[in-house]
Amino acid sequence: MKAPPFAYHDPRSRDDLIGLLAELENAKLLAGGQSLVPMLNFRVVAPDHLIDINRIPDLAGIRLSADDVVLGAMTRQCDLQASADLAASAPIIREALAHVGHFQTRSRGTIGGSCCHLDPAAELPALCALFDAEFDVAGPNGARVVKVGDWFKGYLESALEEREYLQSIRLRRWPAGHGYGFSEYARRRGDFAIAGAGALLEFAKDARIRRAAIVVFGVEPAPVRLAEAEQMLVGQTFSETLLAEAAAQASALDAMADVHVSAAYRRRLAGVVTRRALTEAVRLAREAV
Amino acid sequence: MSARKISLTVNGQAVEAEVEARVNLADFVRQAIGLTGTHVGCEHGVCGACTIIVDGRPARACLMLAVQADGAEVETVESLGTPEALSELQQAFRDRHALQCGFCTPGMLMTIEALLRVEASPTREQVRDVLSGNLCRCTGYQAIVDAALDAAKARRGTR
Secondary structure: OOOOOOEEEOOOOHHHHHHHHHHOOOEEEEOOOOOHHHHHHOOOOOOOEEEEOOOOHHHOOEEEOOOEEEEEOOOEHHHHHHOHHHHHHOOHHHHHHOOOOOHHHHOOOEHHHHHHHOOOOOHHHHHHHHOOOEEEEEEOOEEEEEEHHHHEEEOOEEOOOOOOEEEEEEEEOOOOOOEEEEEEEOOOOOOOOOEEEEEEEEEOOOOEEEEEEEEEEOOOOOOEEOHHHHHHHOOOEOOHHHHHHHHHHHOOOOOOOOOOOOHHHHHHHHHHHHHHHHHHHHHHHHHHO | OOEEEEEEEEOOEEEEEEEEOOOEHHHHHHHHOOOOOOOOOOOOOOOOOOEEEEOOEEEEHHHOEHHHHOOOEEEOHHHOOOOOOOOHHHHHHHHOOOOOOOOOHHHHHHHHHHHHHHOOOOOHHHHHHHHOOOOOOOOOOHHHHHHHHHHHHHHHHHO
16 A cells, blocks of 8 residues: 655754654654554554654764763664674674564664664564663653663553654663573564564673573563563573573563464463573673683 | 655666655656566565665665655666676576566565675575565575575676
């Protein structure tokens, strides 16, 4: 099908964008368009105004500091994938991006678009949860920072207010040599996953786990951190039993059912991918020592 | 409702046109410019038949508005070769019988073209990975992957 009619705006600066956000009613922001344009073509959304933010020059970019990685909202997925800095400081991001859509959609799709659209199975919001992200948003009433725990409001719903836009996302860096693992299961390469998991692990010198982060996505309406499993891992030395216990917590999530799979199958898969992600994280952390 | 004047380059030719905001780039190249090599399959970014190259990168033409291509360099399947002088990639498709009905072929060609520009010696696995974004209901893909690898080899030999 074809998109319904709308008035098109393509502001050239953040100030112009804020002016439009203040003024227009029933407006939608267009980032990479890899989710919104299909929704327009299907006519599940019908905005009166489309505000295309692709021509605002300073909304894209990757900036690293000692503690953080700041990603401009309009940074394309293919540019995230190609960034050597990002691959060196947070290698799980490149790992995960191979699963984000396809070669042909990553050249347009953006990290900000993915985090505002918030498909439950999207990899990039899950990474934001894993790295304790902060979302830097702005609008006519000023700027504010939203912590990742407050960003996920529910199915396809972020904390972004109607007249706000996402400027950038700040991720907390993990120390060099941390272990990471990413695993997802989809029926076809590039499809949204039925279930996926990411894990970060840091070991202390005495081989005990110093810090752990685990995220599961595609299972509940938004990505979830397995806080209890993380706490359980900290201070322990690695064993298969320990990983199995941690992964079991993924299988206790309140899984969604849909036309493809039942909740029970999704729960089972959540445990499997979590265990795979943790196993890989342990392997890489040990390799780095 | 919201028409705009745009100017862009399509296959090296400057194009100026007035276009309604809701018209996607696939419909624009087919209907306004008359380049019907770009095929429109699903119109929601899944089938890949409309894949073209925009500013050097592969993109779903059905997921871009024509107004967004203002100032862009667009390449469609017509840029690759002619029936008399096929490109190496098109020749490899013919030699390997990498198409049957041909509906998906323009998208396949443009995806592989984009890949070969950034990766002159792709592995079979890399070719399969990028082709996961193009659906073919006839061939079973093996011949398409073979053709992509043949084309890569031919291009390395001649360039």
